[in-house]
Amino acid sequence: MKIEFGGINVRKTLARSEVLNHRWRLFAITLALIAASGCASFDSKRLDGAKRSDSPGLVRSEFVFTRGPTPSCHASTIVEKSHGFAAAWFGGSEESANDVGIWLSHWENGSWSPAVRVASGKLPDGSPCACWNPVLFKPKGGPLLLFYKVGVDEPLWWGEVMASNDEGKSWGPPRRLPEGLLGPIKNKPVQLADGSILSPSSIEEARRISRTQVADYYLSHLEISRDNGASWAKIGPLRDPLGGNTIQATILVHPSGQLELLLRSQAGKIFQSWSGDSIDHWDPVTPTELPNPDAGIDAVTLRDGRFLLVYNHTEHNRYRLNVALSTDGRKWNAALELENEKGEFSYPAVIQAADGLVHITYTWNRKRIKHAILDPSKLELRPIVNGQWPTLKSNR
Numbered sequence: 001m002k003i004e005f006g007g008i009n010v011r012k013t014l015a016r017s018e019v020l021n022h023r024w025r026l027f028a029i030t031l032a033l034i035a036a037s038g039c040a041s042f043d044s045k046r047l048d049g050a051k052r053s054d055s056p057g058l059v060r061s062e063f064v065f066t067r068g069p070t071p072s073c074h075a076s077t078i079v080e081k082s083h084g085f086a087a088a089w090f091g092g093s094e095e096s097a098n099d100v101g102i103w104l105s106h107w108e109n110g111s112w113s114p115a116v117r118v119a120s121g122k123l124p125d126g127s128p129c130a131c132w133n134p135v136l137f138k139p140k141g142g143p144l145l146l147f148y149k150v151g152v153d154e155p156l157w158w159g160e161v162m163a164s165n166d167e168g169k170s171w172g173p174p175r176r177l178p179e180g181l182l183g184p185i186k187n188k189p190v191q192l193a194d195g196s197i198l199s200p201s202s203i204e205e206a207r208r209i210s211r212t213q214v215a216d217y218y219l220s221h222l223e224i225s226r227d228n229g230a231s232w233a234k235i236g237p238l239r240d241p242l243g244g245n246t247i248q249a250t251i252l253v254h255p256s257g258q259l260e261l262l263l264r265s266q267a268g269k270i271f272q273s274w275s276g277d278s279i280d281h282w283d284p285v286t287p288t289e290l291p292n293p294d295a296g297i298d299a300v301t302l303r304d305g306r307f308l309l310v311y312n313h314t315e316h317n318r319y320r321l322n323v324a325l326s327t328d329g330r331k332w333n334a335a336l337e338l339e340n341e342k343g344e345f346s347y348p349a350v351i352q353a354a355d356g357l358v359h360i361t362y363t364w365n366r367k368r369i370k371h372a373i374l375d376p377s378k379l380e381l382r383p384i385v386n387g388q389w390p391t392l393k394s395n396r
Helices: 010-016 022-047
Strands: 058-063 072-080 085-092 101-108 116-119 131-137 144-150 158-164 197-203 219-225 233-235 247-253 259-264 269-274 286-291 298-301 307-311 320-326 333-340 345-352 358-364 368-374
Touching: 072 358, 072 368, 085 131, 085 144, 085 358, 085 368, 101 131, 101 144, 116 144, 116 158, 219 247, 298 345, 307 345, 307 358, 320 345, 333 358
Parallel strands: 072 131, 072 345, 247 298
Antiparallel strands: 058 368, 072 085, 085 101, 101 116, 131 144, 144 158, 197 219, 197 247, 219 233, 247 259, 259 269, 269 286, 298 307, 307 320, 320 333, 345 358, 358 368
């Protein structure tokens, strides 16, 4: 009888050791089992879709959980704490179901804690309803904030926020944002040099633009707080003359102080808008050369002055998840493919940690949340010309 563990023939290994004493036979068995365990570990990583170690700049790729607390999950967010990180997402039976809540996990000492439900949605009559799109953000000198949306669907949702004074271990009661304000709709706010917190937001519903015409434009706007998140005011909406239906902006801060928005659209491209002489004035949104399959994006301003963007580099579907870098926010260089296979890999969230490494979380087939760590100094770059993704070492 042939006995194998992970491709290792244990019986053959033992037969060769019959001439050894009992201690050495046990040693041979141990070696065979260790080898088998190693093979099983390799196969497990391969099946989990872990990237190869030769992908330049990719430090680590892992799941926040392998067996989730809910059948479905989506729309993660990540924030750095004094020790480690916290990630949150919405999860339940399926998106928009009334059992969908906000779940949170902590990354400490190199591993993720079991997820805990921290928020549930309720309609005014007390009946349950879905939660959506959490955003974690910690203003300077303030508590950790968790923004999220509540409602039966996007046109009817409203914004809520909770605060934590112990970096997400416990949370205060939810507070509904004032009428007309939704909070950050998907991506994190930025805190400007004067201390103001600028939050990207958008309204996803049909809007009447005249007495006779209704435009099904998704209107993006900004929300600003000058008191560390205690109160908010609205800026915009942004002008969308091409009808790109732009939503879910992410904010980039340029060395000059000028701000740039990159936005999801329904027009097959990522759109952009630039601030004018103040943050109250913005150029009309226009398309970039980068594709967008009507899917969420996120970006971060790196401390070396460059900009890092995570997005689906395709006009259709969400099977390909990419990382690009730019020095000016206009011309982009391909850096890395996080995913490129059959499935859905979407809704990235990205931050740069105090040690300079970049942390990304994203949806993995609506079943798991994945976490990737990049070293931006080691990414190998190739120009993106006419919106075409070039061949990278990690793609070969």
